[in-house]
Amino acid sequence: MAEIRVERVTKLFKQTRAVDDVSLTIDDGEFMVLLGPSGCGKTTLLRSIAGLEQIEGGRIVIGARDVTELPPRKRNIAMVFQSYAVFPHMTVFENIAFGLRMRHAGKADIDRQVREAAELLHIESLLERFPAETSGGQRQRIAVARALAMQPQVLLMDEPLSNLDALLRLEARAELKRLLGEIGSTTIYVTHDQVEAMSMGDRVAVMRAGKLVQVGDPLTIYDGPVDRFVGGFIGNPPMNFLAATVERRDGGSVAMLAGAGEVRLALDGSETQPSGAVLLGIRAENIEVTDDGDGLRGRVLVVEPLGSHNLVTIQLGAEQLKATTRPDQRLERDQKVRVHIDPTRIRWLDAELEVALGAEDAAGPGAGRGPVTLEQRDTQAPTAEG
Amino acid sequence: MTTAREPVPMPRPRAGRERIVGRGLIYLGATLLALFILLPIYLITVSAFTPRENAFDFPHSLIPTAVSTDTILFFINASGVIDSFWRSVIVALITLALSLLIGAPAGYAIARYAFRGRSGYRLVVLSTRAFPIVILAIPLAVTYRLWGIDDTVIGVAFMHTALALPFTVLITSSVFVSVPRELEEAAQTLGCTPLQAFLRVSLPLALPGLAAAAIFTWVLSWNDVFAAVILTLRNPTLPAKILAALTQSPIYFQFAAGFVMLIPSVVVIFVIRRYLLGLWGRVVK
Numbered sequence: 001m002a003e004i005r006v007e008r009v010t011k012l013f014k015q016t017r018a019v020d021d022v023s024l025t026i027d028d029g030e031f032m033v034l035l036g037p038s039g040c041g042k043t044t045l046l047r048s049i050a051g052l053e054q055i056e057g058g059r060i061v062i063g064a065r066d067v068t069e070l071p072p073r074k075r076n077i078a079m080v081f082q083s084y085a086v087f088p089h090m091t092v093f094e095n096i097a098f099g100l101r102m103r104h105a106g107k108a109d110i111d112r113q114v115r116e117a118a119e120l121l122h123i124e125s126l127l128e129r130f131p132a133e134t135s136g137g138q139r140q141r142i143a144v145a146r147a148l149a150m151q152p153q154v155l156l157m158d159e160p161l162s163n164l165d166a167l168l169r170l171e172a173r174a175e176l177k178r179l180l181g182e183i184g185s186t187t188i189y190v191t192h193d194q195v196e197a198m199s200m201g202d203r204v205a206v207m208r209a210g211k212l213v214q215v216g217d218p219l220t221i222y223d224g225p226v227d228r229f230v231g232g233f234i235g236n237p238p239m240n241f242l243a244a245t246v247e248r249r250d251g252g253s254v255a256m257l258a259g260a261g262e263v264r265l266a267l268d269g270s271e272t273q274p275s276g277a278v279l280l281g282i283r284a285e286n287i288e289v290t291d292d293g294d295g296l297r298g299r300v301l302v303v304e305p306l307g308s309h310n311l312v313t314i315q316l317g318a319e320q321l322k323a324t325t326r327p328d329q330r331l332e333r334d335q336k337v338r339v340h341i342d343p344t345r346i347r348w349l350d351a352e353l354e355v356a357l358g359a360e361d362a363a364g365p366g367a368g369r370g371p372v373t374l375e376q377r378d379t380q381a382p383t384a385e386g
Numbered sequence: 387m388t389t390a391r392e393p394v395p396m397p398r399p400r401a402g403r404e405r406i407v408g409r410g411l412i413y414l415g416a417t418l419l420a421l422f423i424l425l426p427i428y429l430i431t432v433s434a435f436t437p438r439e440n441a442f443d444f445p446h447s448l449i450p451t452a453v454s455t456d457t458i459l460f461f462i463n464a465s466g467v468i469d470s471f472w473r474s475v476i477v478a479l480i481t482l483a484l485s486l487l488i489g490a491p492a493g494y495a496i497a498r499y500a501f502r503g504r505s506g507y508r509l510v511v512l513s514t515r516a517f518p519i520v521i522l523a524i525p526l527a528v529t530y531r532l533w534g535i536d537d538t539v540i541g542v543a544f545m546h547t548a549l550a551l552p553f554t555v556l557i558t559s560s561v562f563v564s565v566p567r568e569l570e571e572a573a574q575t576l577g578c579t580p581l582q583a584f585l586r587v588s589l590p591l592a593l594p595g596l597a598a599a600a601i602f603t604w605v606l607s608w609n610d611v612f613a614a615v616i617l618t619l620r621n622p623t624l625p626a627k628i629l630a631a632l633t634q635s636p637i638y639f640q641f642a643a644g645f646v647m648l649i650p651s652v653v654v655i656f657v658i659r660r661y662l663l664g665l666w667g668r669v670v671k
Contacts, residue, residue, distance in 0.1 A: 052571050072574045085572035089590045102577030150576065 002063030002076075002153040002186055003028045004049065009058035011044050018044040020210035021058070026186060031177075033201030034190045037233065041210040042190045043158055049188065050079050050156050062154055073102075078147035079156040082163065084139045086131045092118075092142050093127040099150045117149035120179060137168050144176070148183065155180070155187045161196065173199060194234045198222065206230050224347060228279065228354035231347065237284050237311060237322040243351065244280040246273075255280060255346075259317025260296040266343040274348040274357055281347035281356075287323035288340040289314065289331065295338035300331050314339060427648060434458050434645035438638050461642035470627035473539055474608060475650060477623055480543035481550060481607040482600055488547070489554025490596060494584070496555065497562035508559075511552045519549070523616045530617055537619050545617055546607040553606075554599045561595025562588060597661035604654050608647075 004026040011019040019041045026032040034042040047053045049060055051072035059068050067075045078099070087095050096114045105113070118124045121141040126134055131142065140160060147155060161169045161176070177200050180187055191197055197204045198218040205215045214226040225231035231239035244255040246265070253265040253273065257280070265274075288295075289312060298314040298321070309324045312331055316339060323339065325331065348357040437454035461467060495501070496508060526545070527536065535541035565588045573583035589596075614626040622630060628643045 050575055052574070071579070072571075073577045073579065077575060079572065079575045081568045081572055083566060083568050085566065085568040087569060087572075087587055089587075098573070099576035102582070146576070156575075 003061075004154060004186060004188070005059075005061040006045070006049065007059040007061065009045065009048060009060060010056050011041070011048055011053055012056045013044075017210045019048060019055070022207075022210075022212045023058075024205055024212060024215065026188060029184045029186055031180060031187045031189065031200060031202040033197040033204045034188060034207060035194060035197040035201075035204050035233075036192065036207035036213075038192055040207045042192075042207045045207070046079075046156055046158055046188060046190045049154075050077055051075050076153040077156055078150040078152035078154075080143045080147050080158065080160045082159040084143040084160075084163070086139050086142050086146070088131050090130075091127065092123065092129050092131065092134070095131070095142055096127075096146045096149050098146065113149050113151075117145040120148060121145045137164055137172065140164060140172065144179075153186065155185045157187065157189045159191055160189075162191070162193070176200070195236065198234070204234075206233065223283075223345075224356070225281070226356050228281075228349060231281050231349075235283065239281050239283055239347070240287075240321045240323075241349065241354075242280045242282070242316065242319050242321065243277070245277055246275050248275070257296060257317055257319075260298060260339075263296065263341050263343060263346075265346070277351040278357070279349035279351050279354060280341070281349055282321075282341050282345060284311070284322045284324045286342040286345035287321070288342070289323050289325050289329070290338045290340065291335075293338045293340070295340040298337050298339045300333055300335045300337055303331050303333065430641055430644040430648065433638065433641035436638070436641075438636075457638045458642045458645065461639055462646065464631070466622075466627060466631075467624075467646075470622055470624040471646065473621060474624035476539050477543045477546060477614075478604055478607040478650075478654075480540065481546040482603050484543065484547040485550040485554045485603045486558075486596065486600060489551050489599065490558045490592075492551075492555045493558030493560075494562045494588070496559040498567065508556070511555050514548070515552050519612055523612075527616055536617060537621050539621070542614055542617050542623060543607075545613045546603075546610055549610070549613065550603040550606050553602055557595060557599040557602070558592065561592045561599075564595075565591045593661045597658045601655055601658050601662070604658075605651065608651055608654075 006022060006024040006026075009019055009022050010017060022041075022045060024032075034045060036042045044053060048055045049062075051067065051070060051074075055068065059066060061067065062075060062077070072079075087098065090098065093114055096117055097110050100110045100113055114127070115124065118127055121144055123138060123141050123145060126138060126142070131139055134142065140163070144160065161172050164172055173196060189200065201218055203215060203217050204221055206213045206221065208229055214221055214230050216224075221230060222234055225234060225239060228241055231241065242257055244257050244263075246253055246255050248254075253275075254262045255265055255274075255278075256262045263280075289298075296316055298316045300312060301315050301320065302313040304311040304313075305327065307327065310327055310329070310331070312323050312325050314321045314323060314337065321339065331337065349355060350357055434457060435453050435455060436457075437452050438457055492511075496504060501507075530536035530541050535544070569587050569591070570580070570583040573587045574580065578586060609625065610623075611625040611629055614623040615629060618626055624647060628640075628647070632640055632643055
């Protein structure tokens with residue numbers, strides 16, 4: 001077990017900055033998820049930590065050792081690949097034993113550790129088979145068992161569930177979380193699936209275009225995205241962003257939405273006050289839709305019944321908004337409705353920069369998010385929690 | 387409101403007769419193909435073991451009526467044949483070893499590393515075969531004399547290696563391309579140096595392809611007459627010896643020679659075939 005420190009790492013592919021001056025600290029035993037759209041550099045960052053990519057700048061420290069110049073085999077890591085990379089010419093046993101054999105472990109030790117790893121993943125019965133004789137889900141387990149058998153300081157996982165079908169993925173997700181929780185190893189987990197990131201990570205590091213955008217625990221990021229990109233990427237449906245103008249009136253503040261009406265704000269005065277042209281960010285579940293009353297004026301465009309709730313798309317002035325409603329609330333297409341935005345759950349963004357105003361409101365200290373500026377260095381403060 | 391369920395057209399099960407005809411055609415094709423290869427081999431073998439006086443029988447019986455080892459023994463015991471035979475075997479084995487030792491790493495480099503001029507290199511490799519060997523013959527013979535490797539086994543092997551290399555390089559490179567790079571990377575995270583990862587993972591996985599390249603190389607070297615004739619004089623390889631000694635010989639000796647030429651290739655191909663089909667976990671043991 002060990003802490004991982006990524007210090008100002010830069011990785012270039014020709015002229016492209018695949019990883020651009022990224023700093024990140026993963027605590028001992030922490031489950032850190034690297035999340036971002038494809039091509040954002042998350043896998044490259046993981047491979048750099050594994051030693052499979054040479055970095056052009058910065059340092060990588062695992063435990064107390066600077067491993068920047070070390071080859072993968074000397075970093076005391078184990079990696080699970082997206083394709084699993086299970087060796088097809090070896091039995092499952094030999095696959096799991098591979099790393100131990102490279103270490104010249106004794107025969108009895110190898111046998112014991114392979115069986116232990118196989119038991120953890122419930123693949124004892126497959127040990128004599130060849131990978132071609134196993135299913136995709138089993139191969140994924142073999143790959144994890146092979147990594148765990150090494151008893152590495154650090155476990156690196158590159159989208160290990162993305163090749164599984166949806167049902168199996170759901171199952172494997174929960175089991176992997178349980179397993180890694182039991183083992184307590186320091187884990188870096190790469191995914192583009194925000195649900196996976198939310199549900200598994202102790203903390204989530206969101207990346208875009210080679211840069212680290214926001215680091216924090218899943219709920220903090222969900223409620224307090226640092227910019228429009230994060231708010232739109234995390235959560236399903238994405239956070240709504242509406243153009244608004246905030247004015248002071250009658251001793252309070254009012255946000256006016258063109259063509260829809262206004263929202264009276266409950267500002268407690270402790271943080272940055274929104275004023276002028278801003279973006280109003282609000283999650284679908286923090287919106288209430290009623291038939292009448294004094295809310296914003298809207299018109300129902302689409303109702304999507306999802307069983308546990310309905311997803312309603314509403315035309316609000318010139319903009320569209322997604323809200324969730326109870327499944328028994330009857331709403332029809334083209335129906336005129338009133339929309340109530342919970343003023344305490346609003347995330348205010350600068351209208352031009354599309355970056356959150358203020359910083360310490362929802363996130364709190366230690367969420368890895370300093371004052372919000374476009375300076376990436378400030379948004380990645382590698383503060384440890386606990 | 388429910389829509390009336392439309393009848394889904396079921397895929398018509400293929401009639402038994404149709405299937406039998408289809409299978410029959412496949413077997414017919416396979417049989418013809420096998421005959422195409424096997425018939426000459428069979429005829430050569432039969433003729434090689436036919437007594438001399440029956441060699442010119444017409445119509446020739448397809449079933450050996452009288453078996454005799456006279457011709458074949460006479461041929462084998464003729465002066466220089468056994469020596470040539472072993473020379474050919476050694477040349478082919480050296481060629482095999484050299485072309486794999488040089489060709490496989492070159493193929494691996496083309497497959498794995500994006501170096502400057504890679505596509506150009508790939509083209510140049512192949513273009514060496516665009517040179518007619520006839521044009522190269524005289525300068526080659528002169529150079530070999532200068533180097534003192536004319537009329538030697540190793541000299542011929544060098545020539546054959548040069549001829550085989552372009553194909554070995556291209557075949558092995560496409561083989562290594564098909565071995566996922568992640569497998570090597572996984573091996574490296576599990577404690578391998580890059581070389582160990584190659585030896586323990588990529589090489590065994592590439593074995594079927596390497597076997598194909600090996601068969602190709604063997605056949606090329608074993609069958610080559612031209613280079614062998616130019617480069618050897620007193621120490622000919624078997625094809626060179628046969629060409630020199632038997633063009634004027636009676637046809638039954640030619641059959642005997644053909645048979646002797648055949649056997650090692652068949653043996654070698656059968657040995658290498660094991661690796662050609664060695665797909666792990668898919669072979670029924």
